[in-house]
Amino acid sequence: MGKFDGVLLLSDFDNTLVYTEDALLSGGRLPPLNSANREAIHYFMAEGGIFSVATGRALPSFAPIAPTLPMNGPTILFNGAALYDFAREEYLETAFLPEDIREKLLPVEEAFPGLVCEIYHDGNTIHTLHPSELTRNHLRLTGSSAVEVRSIGEVPPPISKVLFEETGQRGDALEQFVRSRSWAGEFEIVRSGKFFLEITAKGATKGGMAKKLAELLHIRPEDICCVGDQANDLSMLRLAGHAFAPANAIEAVRRAPGVELLPDCREDALAALIGRLDGLYA
Structure with a gap:
């Protein structure tokens, strides 16, 4: 004991x-x-x-x-x-996130051209959208490789979480926009660190x-x-x-x-x- x-x-x-x-x-x-x-x-x-x-x-x-x-x-x-x-x-x-998360996030992509994010699959694949230097540093830090996509809609389900990587005023505007969506209450939306905004399933x-x-x-x-x-x-x-x-x-x-x-x-x-x-x- x-x-x-x-x-x-x-x-x-x-x-x-x-x-x-x-x-x-x-x-x-x-x-x-x-x-x-x-x-x-x-x-x-x-x-x-x-x-x-x-x-x-x-x-x-x-x-x-x-x-x-x-x-x-x-x-x-x-x-x-x-x-x-x-x-x-x-x-x-x-x-994990419901399959319709991809459809829900399309207006976010349209509102923020060049939107930078990482999309996590349930297995060993990470997808990136418009990867930035911050994205590359983050992937290097985590020792991960990634598959670049042109839209979140290309990422196969199930998706475990979406990680936005926008900074400064654009990052603040993105967070405000996401939280203002009618579906925002269906998910967990939280800051993780100075640079990241995450979406996961409710609960x-x-x-x-x-x-x-x-x-x-x-x-x-x-x-x-x-x-x-x-x-x-x-x-x-x-x-x-x-x-x-x-x-x-x-x-x-x-x-x-x-x-x-x-x-x-x-x-x-x-x-x-x-x-x-x-x-x-x-």
Whole structure:
């Protein structure tokens, strides 16, 4: 029996577990998990805890990363659209977009000529529309290849999520336009990082999938621990019995009720979190 038996710890990946923003902007390589965080996670798991990642990344972009991380639980992918067991190489749960999402997004394409986005399929294929330098850096950072299309309508179903990559005033206008559509309430529309706007199926959030994972593992609500830095992490932070955010998190996350602040992601935030759990579960 370990002190963390029955405790689930879910961490966002980008800029929470590993700081990746500099690499995204520069087109550099993905940084490794640092030794302090790695040792702390190994200690957490050795004491009976279940550690895994809840990420917006797709299966093909996270598959090369998963073997490099100490994890002993299924992974939440596509921002909550899927729960994947890398040990068994299979989906445990999925909540993909309905087929008519392609038809619904055609007016968005028409309103924003040259619209930049990535469209994630349920398998190992990522499609891109009008890829930009940001798109290429993002794909390089995730180690993914992509198939370029002329329209979202060319992407075969099922689609797990759509990731828009428009910045500045055009990005703000795009978000306002998407949220103003009559169908907006049928989907989850959320910011993930400074540059990305995501659409997933209704209920396909990190929090929704974290709840399913906890039920699958028979984890009590008070023993769910989550940490994240962006708006797409808020749903799982609200679910958590213990919620945390690194100092580099956006203000809405840092000020969310019940969220405990950690050091910056670049200053061993996960190690600090596990240190605090060590005291809570003494």
